[in-house]
Amino acid sequence: GSKIAFFGALTGGNAQLGINIRDGAKLAVDQYNKANADCKVELVEKDSAGDPAQASGLATSVVQDAKILGVVGPAFSGESKVANPIMSKEGVVIITPSATNPALADQGDKTFHRALGNDASQGPGLALYMKDVMKVQKTFVVDDASEYGKGLADQVKKTLGSVVTANAVVKEQQTDFGALVTQINSSGADSIFWGGYYREAAPFLKQYRDAGGKAKFVAGDGVKDQAFVDGAGAANAEGAILTCPCVPPEKAGGTFAADYKAAVGRDAGTYSAEAFDAANILLAGIKAGNSTREKLETFVDGYTGQGVTTSFKFQENGEIDPSAVAIWAYKVAGGKIVADQEAPKS
């Protein structure tokens, strides 16, 4: 039979973000295979560790396996930027359930699709939430210089405007934030926006709170995982606001939340549901007999349907309809990430 691939981090410091997505896609494939025992589809896992530098090699290996018709992923924006052109040139259908950098749609990659909203809506939504709901006065913006982190931070800065007092850049895999903590403390900020992933955010927040820092902590989807709360310590993370262009899994349609829990053994995580939808679109195409990359691509381009998260109809550039996008704000409360409210739209 045919194969579809998952492309994203399964190891490394941000692995949990990738694992949630993989499990969502896997659930879809397993359900499909159970229903179509005669014509199974294999899910190939390409572990990028979230590292764009590895993406080019992995993309090449996807391309070279002619059985792989489509990809769920790449999970992160950085790796997408590298891998998409390579895969798209060879016609591999790409549906990302999570990479949110807006520029990905403008690279001219014909087979690119995004099953969720991007940071051009998340950023402003998030910033409005900070201004209107949280009423922040002085924000210190931190980013990790990644495609995603910097992109989101730039969006946020644009909307926050003069509320931003200072900004700083952290390194990937940095664990010691002594200098940054000093800077934030002396800047007198009442809130911090973190553009990056949880790998760095968790130790930072711990050290910041240990050093007596009181500012509110806000971050995007890259931080929205239980691993963040555990890493920072529940007490330190308490009250942190995390946004995401994704619906809370428990609000997902159908029996998804229950199925997932039964299959994987834990609650669905960030983007599990989006991945489930993305995989299902590809599977639907395969089921309809589209056994080559070109055919599948035509199928996906013309696809319309309702997933568990939202309704899908891809535009020319691969984005879904803006009206189908929802930005949610979540809050860390009692050591858990719970949905707070939908963020205001600009």
Add this chain to the structure above:
Amino acid sequence: MNFEFLGDNFMSLTVTGLTQGAIYALVALGYTLVYGVLRLINFAHSEVFMIGTFVTTIVWAGLGFGVGASAPGTFGVLGLIALAVVAAGAASGGTALIVERVAYRPLRKRNAPSLIFLISAIGASVALFELVGAITDRQPRGMPSLVQPKVQFTIFGADVTNLQIGIILSALAMLAGLDIFINRTRLGRGVRAVAQNPDVAALMGVNKDRVIMLIFVLGGMMAGAASVLYDVKVGITTYSVGFLIGIKAFTAAVLGGIGNLRGALLGGLLLGVVENYGAGVFGNEWMDVVAFVMLVVVLLFRPTGLLGESLGRARA
């Protein structure tokens, strides 16, 4: 560039820099001792430090102080720290000794040239680092916040916390002890003799192997102690923490004059402070660049470091 920030926060940057520098200095000692005696960059020393950070978490977690646990009273905290220093010191010292036994001694017995030692050292470093990486699944490990920093006093507008005082003072004390040991005791003199001319040292009756074991253990113990201070300060560790700290500590050792114990202290403190200023002025992301640029500049004017080499042979 943000000199205003530097001006406004000069003292507080200095204090945080010194704290960081004290840890560098303790780790630098291990490099300096081994380098002084064997002319070998002990790449695996960064992993010796890393092991210490993990042993600390294991000991604490074993006693019921896992991530998120609340700190016991002052004496409890001091007890936990003391226990960790003993355990991490032993583990790091032991690791250093094993590295010496497995990776270096066979080469010494065969008179291998120094470049080969370097490779073996890299091998040991990679092996340890990957081993811990595999065991911990490459996930970071958190610790309880044992010491809530409390401001003890303020100098020139900079708050100095109990944690900072503790770290700097304990580092200074350990360094002073080691310095006295090397410069004032007979065994210490033996160490210097082996450093300068191993063959002739044997002719004086110095047991070379014992001296070498000793320096590895001492360096390892200092790294172990440093790892506890690091844990208390940073509160999280991963299998890769050693790499950057190791490079910084080695830089500190060279800055002060490698093979020179007081140089390691001076180099460590200076490095910590200057890179902190640098981070303030140019931004965090340029911190390492500031550190290395300073190293190059210092070496240009003092090619053997600030205080010169002392354990090692003065070059004729």
Add this chain to the structure above:
Amino acid sequence: MSERNNLLEVDNVTIRFGGVTALDGVDFSVKEGEILGLIGPNGAGKTTCFNAVTGVVKPTSGAIRFRGKTLVGQQRHKITRLGIARTFQNIRLFPEMTALENVQVGADARHKTSVVGALFRTWRVPVKPHELVEVDAKSGFGRAVQQVRRTGQRIFGLSRHTLEERAAKEKATELLKLVGIEHRAGELARSLAYGEQRRLEIARALATEPGLLCLDEPAAGFNPAEKESLLELIRKIRDTGVTVLLIEHDMRLVMGVTDRIVVLEFGKKIAEGTPAEVRENPAVIAAYLGVPTDAA
């Protein structure tokens, strides 16, 4: 002798190391073609004086001139090219290179091929027939390749690199023969005995084609018979037109071979003259010789 030119002039040179004054206003000159002895008690400053001449240490004050050119502040390898070579009191060979290669390094001081020349071998010299590559391969392919190379050489000539390589090797072999260790040409310098290493140092120094050769205790570690042959060697070297400046504690050697002697004590010159004059000089006897030399 006085009509000869001064080859080297040491002019009021003072050298201090912290508190120690190793040389204190020393003045002397070496004349073209002579063998000048430099003697004095231990720590008198003789080696320091060599170091100053060869640019290893910088004088605190004073001037040193070689063929009228000032040496102070010159780079060390330039001093060698100007024509001063030396040996070291504590032997400094290239231990992991063969004896022959050690000497070749010295010979290279007079060669010109550098990176570009060695890489592209553009500088060509017409070739004489006997210098061509030999065609000795039997099988067709190898023979063809060799023939192509030969024709190439005939048309384009040989590179300066090739010629210099050959010359360096020849010169090195010759010099090893001169100092009497040609049978150890292929050994690593490290594995030679102390005395052989000393000879190798002399050969290496000579390979730089010096006008002035500075020998720092060349006879240390030699037995009297060997010293005898060293004495011959130094004379031979002088006869090839090389001026020699010699530090030595063995009086028989010094008295036997030098034309003039300069005596240092505590960094100051205390005497200068022919061997006979110096030997009788009471200051020298008191400071250095102790007993009449024939008893030593």
Add this chain to the structure above:
Amino acid sequence: MMAVLDSARKADEGRVRAVTGLRDRWANLPYGWRISVLFAFIIFLYALPGLEIPLISTPDTDFTSVLFLCAVYVLVAVGLNVVIGLAGLLDLGYIGFYAVGAYTVAILGSPNSPVVIQFPWVVCVPIAIAVTMVSGVILGWPTLRLRGDYLAIVTLGFGEIIRVFALNSDITNGNRGITGVPVPSEGTWPEWMDWFPGITAGRPIFSVSNVIGFYWLALTLVFICMLGVRRLERSRVGRSWLAIREDEDAAEVMGVPTFKYKLWAFAIGAALGGLSGALFFSKQTFINAQGFDLFTSILWVAAVVIGGAGNQLGVALGAILLAYLPERFREFADYRLLIFGVALIVMTIFRPQGLLPSRRRKVELEDRAKEGAVGE
């Protein structure tokens, strides 16, 4: 434990003797034979991608890509060998040059770089080589006066400075990197190459999905560079480097302009490093600072030393192993580097002279090893 080691070592020494014997026999072969075998071997290397040799091909990665990686690493090792093996300068930050070369091509050639010049590859590469050479000189000028391990740490710092700069500066597009690094040529395979397995006429010669073109280009560059370095090695220049490695002061006093030659070694090494970087990232099409961590740099040093510093074939072998083994054994993914680390230790203990030491090193090390120490 020691006994086991000893017997293993004995067996290994037997093997070494056999190899050494082979080398002597090789030297005694008639010229024609040697030349012929050499040519045959070279042709074999070019043909490798089409041969599908069972045991050595890589199951999990495209074999030609692995070959290309090997060739690039060999190029790196040849350059690093000039610095470490010949001149004896320990350069731990060699990757900095690799980065400079790669970034020069990316910035000048990519349509997505902040500098919109878009020179073609053939123009970019010579510029990249020149820029790296200059950067070698800029680094070397102030620092080559430093001794041994001081130089090591300064070069390490240099490598790190380059990386951090790439990570944070605008011209390199920061961590986000530059996509669309140009390929050597946009040409397509001609009809007459169609017979070679894996080549389809009309497809681009240089593309990520079929790397044969890149591999052949890299292999050709490897041969050219090895030949050049060999010429240097066997000349006055090579001898001066050796002398510097042995005793810098004595060399200077013997008339070797040590500074100049060290600078040359640095510049040549840098140029080769820059070329390798340019080559590798042309294939990769994407460049960001991730590719330039110090760890890789240090591994390269390991490859050179393990292979046998000073001997070109040796360092090439070391580089090939470093590039090839991790790809061959992808199954062990998580333990790959652990095994690698242990292997490094074991290898140094068994073969302190490297896999294929230079003749000189071999004698030197055998002697030293035999001398050993008294006692125990």
Add this chain to the structure above:
Amino acid sequence: MLLELDNVTVSYGRIEALHGISLTVGEGEIVALIGANGAGKSTTMRAISGLRPVGQGKIHFDGQDITKMRADLRVIRGVSQSPEGRGIFPGMTVRENLEMGAYTRRVRAEVDEDLQRAFDLFPRLKEREKQAGGTLSGGEQQMLAVGRALMSRPKLLLLDEPSMGLAPMLIQQIFDIIVEINQQGTTVLLVEQNAQQALSRAHRAYVLETGRIVKEGSGNDLLTDPAVKDAYLGVA
């Protein structure tokens, strides 16, 4: 016999430098070892002090087999060497260098006394007490090496060319010192190129040629032996 070498071979890598040397040194003797460059004199000394491993043969010292003993343990047994090339610790001061000589000794007062003695023997060293060993002149280093070897109060003192690099006046002195030490009870094995001096002070002597002992006898006998005279004493 205090020291006994029985058919000892020593190799450097593949090259054998000593092809089976047998010699003895009795308690209280001065024994000289002479020979041309490369004969193997220094190698013999290194084998005795433990710097070079012995291939075949045995070395006995003070009734004990020390063939495989580590060098530092031999020092404790009472063997002390002033090595060829001096072996000064360059970064230690003159005083520290001397104190290193007494590394194995514990009685502080005795050490101080010996330190005084060394300074008395070589006043130059006293002047330079605080100077780093590496910056001394060649001759000064030689004095330091000999002085240091004496500091361990050895039973057997191995001197490898102690007169090398010394000014004529000091050469006289150093031989006088050797005799004096010997009279105080230290056994001495002496390698010297200054064969005239060495033979006239030694009780017995051996002549070494390319790794073999070719002659032995009392000092005076060898001094008058025509072959020795010819080869090692130079034309008188």
